[in-house]
Amino acid sequence: MPMQVCMGATMQCTFGMAPSSLVVLPTNRVMTNEMPDANIMDHIPMVNIMPFGMCQSLANPEVASATAAALGVLTPMPCIPATPAPWVTGAPTVLLGNFPTLDNVSQLMCIWGGVITFTNPGEETVEVP
Numbered sequence: 001m002p003m004q005v006c007m008g009a010t011m012q013c014t015f016g017m018a019p020s021s022l023v024v025l026p027t028n029r030v031m032t033n034e035m036p037d038a039n040i041m042d043h044i045p046m047v048n049i050m051p052f053g054m055c056q057s058l059a060n061p062e063v064a065s066a067t068a069a070a071l072g073v074l075t076p077m078p079c080i081p082a083t084p085a086p087w088v089t090g091a092p093t094v095l096l097g098n099f100p101t102l103d104n105v106s107q108l109m110c111i112w113g114g115v116i117t118f119t120n121p122g123e124e125t126v127e128v129p
Helices: 061-069
Strands: 010-013 091-096 099-101 115-120
Touching: none
Parallel strands: none
Antiparallel strands: 010 115, 091 099
């Protein structure tokens, strides 16, 4: 069964070179192990989603221009997450702040082509259906 995701969950992007931690503001007032729980709306870049080190996606204009300047040699550039849409799909049977709660099998799409997934939910006690 999927696990509830909370503040401090570890994420990885398919084009990122380092893991990142999820930041959850305590607006929903639901806690697990004294950490705020997340819902699918916790997708805001530089608020909830922190950078993944360097980005390797050629769809990212900064990477594309740096690669072109290096005569076609892939040149990673600093990651600036671009995640305008919510997490998919969450746990639709459990609402948190009127939105589906976020579970560790949810995915988030970056507009530069990366898929962000969880490597650790931040807690190991609360399962969601």
